[in-house]
Amino acid sequence: xxxxxxxxxxxxxxxxxxxxxxxxxxxxxxxxxxxxxxxxxxxxxxxxxxxxxxxxxxxxxxxxxxxxxxxxxxxxxxxxxxxxxxxxxxxxxxxxxxxxxxxxxxxxxxxxxxxxxxxxxxxxxxxxxxxxxx
Amino acid sequence: xxxxxxxxxxxxxxxxxxxxxxxxxxxxxxxxxxxxxxxxxxxxxxxxxxxxxxxxxxxxxxxxxxxxxxxxxxxxxxxxxxxxxxxxxxxxxxxxxxxxxxxxxxxxxxxxxxxxxxxxxxxxxxxxxxxxxxxxxxxxxxxxxxxxxxxxxxxxxxxxxxxxxxxxxxxxxxxxxxxxxxxxxxxxxxxxxxxxxxxxxxxxxxxxxxxxxxxxxxxxxxxxxxxxxxxxxxxxxxxxxxxxxxxxxxxxxxxxxxxxxxxxxxxxxxxxxxxxxxxxxxxxxxxxxxxxxxxxxxxxxxxxxxxxxxxxxxxxxxxxxxxxxxxxxxxxxxxxxxxxxxxxxxxxxxxxxxxxxxxxxxxxxxxxxxxxxxxxxxxxx
Numbered sequence: 195x196x197x198x199x200x201x202x203x204x205x206x207x208x209x210x211x212x213x214x215x216x217x218x219x220x221x222x223x224x225x226x227x228x229x230x231x232x233x234x235x236x237x238x239x240x241x242x243x244x245x246x247x248x249x250x251x252x253x254x255x256x257x258x259x260x261x262x263x264x265x266x267x268x269x270x271x272x273x274x275x276x277x278x279x280x281x282x283x284x285x286x287x288x289x290x291x292x293x294x295x296x297x298x299x300x301x302x303x304x305x306x307x308x309x310x311x312x313x314x315x316x317x318x319x320x321x322x323x324x325x326x327x328x
Numbered sequence: 329x330x331x332x333x334x335x336x337x338x339x340x341x342x343x344x345x346x347x348x349x350x351x352x353x354x355x356x357x358x359x360x361x362x363x364x365x366x367x368x369x370x371x372x373x374x375x376x377x378x379x380x381x382x383x384x385x386x387x388x389x390x391x392x393x394x395x396x397x398x399x400x401x402x403x404x405x406x407x408x409x410x411x412x413x414x415x416x417x418x419x420x421x422x423x424x425x426x427x428x429x430x431x432x433x434x435x436x437x438x439x440x441x442x443x444x445x446x447x448x449x450x451x452x453x454x455x456x457x458x459x460x461x462x463x464x465x466x467x468x469x470x471x472x473x474x475x476x477x478x479x480x481x482x483x484x485x486x487x488x489x490x491x492x493x494x495x496x497x498x499x500x501x502x503x504x505x506x507x508x509x510x511x512x513x514x515x516x517x518x519x520x521x522x523x524x525x526x527x528x529x530x531x532x533x534x535x536x537x538x539x540x541x542x543x544x545x546x547x548x549x550x551x552x553x554x555x556x557x558x559x560x561x562x563x564x565x566x567x568x569x570x571x572x573x574x575x576x577x578x579x580x581x582x583x584x585x586x587x588x589x590x591x592x593x594x595x596x597x598x599x600x601x602x603x604x605x606x607x608x609x610x611x612x613x614x615x616x617x618x619x620x621x622x623x624x625x626x627x628x629x630x631x632x633x634x635x636x637x638x639x640x641x642x643x644x645x646x647x648x649x650x651x652x653x654x655x656x657x658x659x660x661x662x663x664x665x666x667x668x669x670x671x672x673x674x675x676x677x678x679x680x681x682x683x684x685x686x687x688x689x690x691x692x693x694x695x696x697x698x699x700x701x702x703x704x705x706x707x708x709x
Contacts, residue, residue: 257462261443272467
């Protein structure tokens with residue numbers, strides 16, 4: 195399997211997953227690993243969690259101009275995962291005009307080659323949840 | 329603690345000066361501000377110099393090498409888009425503390441064209457959302473749309489207004505009318521911000537001489553002085569979605585509340601505002617963050633012309649970052665220059681009639697970095 199494009203994408207024994215932590219003090223779920231809570235400043239109370247892979251679209255924009263070599267347009271999406279984490283990613287397999295706030299989405303893992311790189315990396319995308327009522 | 333006044337302030341016309349140097353641009357504004365106060369570099373007791381692009385390059389010292397090396401303390405400041413305002417506030421703080429009675433604050437930037445950032449290394453851009461500034465500020469607008477139904481045309485109207493107002497400002501980079509159809513029909517960068525709804529990367533510099541009240545009176549400079557009623561800064565308080573979507577509202581609301589408290593004033597007392605319209609979407613959101621209207625009413629404010637020159641609370645009559653330009657490190661002091669110029673009744677065709685109190689706001693940051701916000705409330709002395 196290729197290297198992850200971001201450090202919170204983990205390659206587990208069976209399948210990739212997104213790593214997060216839940217604060218025992220305030221309950222906030224963070225994407226990625228950390229020792230101290232940015233919300234309540236609790237120390238030593240972070241429990242590792244495997245982040246949810248379903249959620250709803252909180253916000254989005256359609257990016258038409260990006261850095262050199264990056265294919266556009268693409269949908270830059272902010273998703274509230276079902277476990278309370280908040281995750282930025284690219285929403286694919288949908289026309290921009292069909293995107294709606296709060297539509298259900300799921301996380302999928304795929305290999306892709308970033309602009310300017312000479313090899314693929316492991317990344318994730320958001321997809322519309324098929325059959326789900328939006 | 330002494331009251332602190334601005335006794336000299338100026339800015340160069342924002343534009344593209346690829347043949348100039350950063351210290352050279354800084355020196356030009358510094359000499360203009362000193363001239364405005366009728367003072368010389370030898371009268372300055374400290375220098376606070378804001379610049380981002382050469383943050384490790386001792387810009388303040390290099391500027392003094394061009395205009396007079398008097399041996400004063402130099403503090404070089406970098407704080408995202410709040411850099412210039414932070415340098416200004418450092419000067420205010422030092423006078424408040426009683427260390428000095430006369431200091432110089434300078435902000436300067438020399439920029440390339442195009443999108444900020446994106447240099448070096450393998451980037452997740454495109455694969456894991458976007459990390460461009462336009463995308464960040466598109467989200468801020470879309471969140472407002474989600475909450476209140478704000479439309480593309482309402483955001484675009486901000487650019488129509490600010491570009492129009494810049495035609496009255498000889499120090500603005502651009503001075504061209506942009507009708508609504510032109511703004512909405514321009515190249516889409518990140519929906520809903522088109523190219524004409526993104527601030528302009530330019531070169532620029534601005535400078536201010538700050539002085540303790542006793543000395544202003546002693547030197548007889550009160551006639552053209554501007555009193556600093558509040559100088560407040562904040563960083564981003566925790567926001568739920570901050571790692572996915574940088575937050576510029578929490579810091580702005582915090583600094584605004586502190587500034588109104590310190591000044592003993594409210595939004596209803598403000599005659600004009602220069603706020604951080606780095607993108608058209610940002611201006612509408614900051615109407616609410618600064619208390620110019622209730623939450624959810626920003627769209628109506630722009631529709632009704634309340635924030636246009638001649639309206640209830642004119643915003644960015646200079647043309648704003650959208651048209652005057654946004655040389656990162658210079659922007660904070662340039663905003664203060666604009667408000668001070670109105671308080672001195674010296675703004676010519678764009679003068680806000682009878683202006684006595686004005687507010688300036690800058691807020692900056694980047695994806696995964698956090699936010700710096702600075703707000704100043706200024707009063708005609």
